[in-house]
Amino acid sequence: METRIAVIGAGIGGLASAALLAAQGHRVTVFEKSEHVGGKVRRIGVDGVQVDGGPTVFTLRDVFDELFHRCGSSLDDEVTVRPASILARHAWDRNGSLDLHADPRRSEEAIGDFAGAAAAAGYRSFRREAARIYRILDNSMLRGSKVSWPLPLMWRIGLWRVGDLIAIRPYESLWKVLGEHFADPRLRQLFARYSTYCGSSPFSTPATLMLVAHVEAQGVWLIDGGMSALAAALQRLGQRNGARFRFGQGVARIDIGRSRASGLTLDNGERFEADAIICNADPASLADGRFGEAARRACRAVPPKRRSLSALVWTAHADTAGFDMSRHNVFFSPDYAREFADIAGSHPPRDPSVYVCAQARDGSGRTAHGRERLQVIVNAPANGDTHDYSDEERARCTMAMRRSLSRCGLELEDPFPHSLTTPNEFNQLLPSTGGAIYGRASHGWAASFLRQGTRTRIPGLYCAGGSTHPGAGVPMAALSGRLAAHAVMRDLASMRRFHPVVTPGGMSTRSATTGATG
Structure with a gap:
């Protein structure tokens, strides 16, 4: 019998699991509330151009080589990928910089x-x-x-x-x-x-x-078209093997029947029955009841003090001067301890370290000319659900970021054409998180073992994404999708191994093993 699998969310974890399950012949439908794939991998329009506003560093290429191979293709057939000779360029002041190399x-x-x-x-x-x-x-x-x-x-x-x-x-x-x-x-x-x-x-x-x-x-790899091109390639991979994508389709409720996940109810009231459900949303949204009261028990809630960092992210199209950037650049705060003390106190850092992805640079340090696409990131507290970043505070954060860059010799065009994403916007993108981009913080020896795993407390409901095991980042999210796909296939195979047996009295009796599994 053909199995029906629903995937909530088309982030990297959801895309990976959908592609792998479709390649195995399962009937997969992906429900995505937005109009595009990628989740945190997204593009933002600034000054008439599209700027990548999500993850920028692509590592562990072998994870994707294996994934594409399992789905009947190859990474090189789907996207153009090349190695960066400079991993990142680092600066503390105007007295030179330090490159780490491949x-x-x-x-x-x-x-x-x-x-x-x-x-x-x-x-x-x-x-x-x-x-x-x-x-x-x-x-x-x-x-x-x-x-x-x-x-x-x-x-x-x-x-x-x-x-x-x-x-x-x-x-x-x-x-x-x-x-x-x-x-x-x-x-x-x-x-x-x-x-x-x-x-x-x-x-x-x-x-x-x-x-x-x-x-x-x-190795750090550069993808023509950025991470959005990778997300689009994963979508094509799934579609070629039969996965269906339904965009603009939010999920109102995960339905539970006979003590296991049985389907979804969409925002428009439509009911979709499923044999297994993979939730590619932050587990905090499950625990917070955003997918219905019955699904709350699927995961443990993450206390606000255990949240990971959020960020202030400027996506920009601007001229730069002074500092010769590579693709990935880090400009360090003179007082690292105070930077993280500010964040722990629920304040944006007064003198922040700043990461700049110069998206037109080729990774070898070659200089770009004219306006270029920039993503600028400063670490921030995950307080997007309790604190309102006013226009005045946004302007102060922008000035603090520019001071840090200027101290190291990088000057940005003024006025600075940009769009600023704060923890408020990240909390809208990732509900119930306060804008925590990476799920649970990895603080303390036990943190990695407390992160939400693939299976939840509700049979038939699974988790995938950068907030679940094994952790944050594009390759880890893909690994989480692979783990979810394998768990679904193992569990469905286990259920199919046992069938109702007809007794002389005409009744069917469930196997004790089947009952325990369900």
Whole structure:
């Protein structure tokens, strides 16, 4: 019998699960409340051009190579992808900058030239430790289903590998451990920044997150058309295998029948029956009752103090001067601790670090000419549901951002043609989150094990997306979609294995195993 699978939301996780399930012959329908795919991957019109306003860094290409292969295509057949020779350019003031390169030997040389031989040696030791943590957790946790701490994770790693469990350093802060590798505070700050990739403070995250630096060191890739082109390719992949997409179709309620998810009721009142449902929305929206009272129990609520960072994001089309940018650029605050103290106090940072994606640059440092598409990001508290960012405050935040850039030598056109997205707008895009872009913050040793997993408390209802296991970021969202697709297929196969048996009295009796599964 053909199975019907509903996917709520066409973000990267939902697109990945829809493509994989459709390729296996399931009848998949994706319901997306907006008029385009991508979720956080989106474009914003500024000054007559479209500027990418979502994720910008594409890593772990092998995740997508495998996904496209499983669906009968290849990544290179669907989008144009090329490696960036410069991973990112970093600056603290006007006295030069530091590039990290795709070639680690060049990065080591650059660090040595920037901060001396001891710093280059520290980079080598840091790379070794980050690579080891990644190797330990790649298959056991990042690409596998959610696991608990410590015994289930130890079982996956290998009971005889006790040293590996200690080596991931879950009980020490990232900031502290970076001090073992780097005496220069600028380098400590540079590699601490990777905690913000999952929306967290380097002063509160475990040193385990050094693995993020290793992920980026394996390669950053540039996609012609940006992440929106990747989302469109995933949509085409699903459609070629029979997935249907219904845009402008919000879901009012997830229906529960016989103790399991049985279908959806749309905003227009239409009822859609389904054998399985994948929710590609932040789990907070389930727990908050946005998909109906019955679905509240699917997930635990995330307390506001456990939310990840939000952001202030300027999408712009403007001239720049002074600083020679690469594709990815970071301009650091002179007081990193105060920056995160401001955010913890529910205030935008007064003297922020600023990330700038110069979308016309080719990743090798080549200079662009004329106005260019820019995405400018400053970390902010996830208070979009409790605090109103007034016009005056938005102007203050813009001035603070421009001061940080100017301190490092980058001048922006004035007036500055832009659109500003604050935690208020992110809370509208991601309801019930306060604008937290990355789900639950990775603060404390247990945070990764408390993140919502693929399966929920309601049989037949699954989660996918950057706010679920294994974590934030485009490749992690795709992995979550793969995990959701596999869980759906396993569970449906398990249910089909047992059938009602006709008794002499004419009654049908459910298998005890089937009852337990449902």
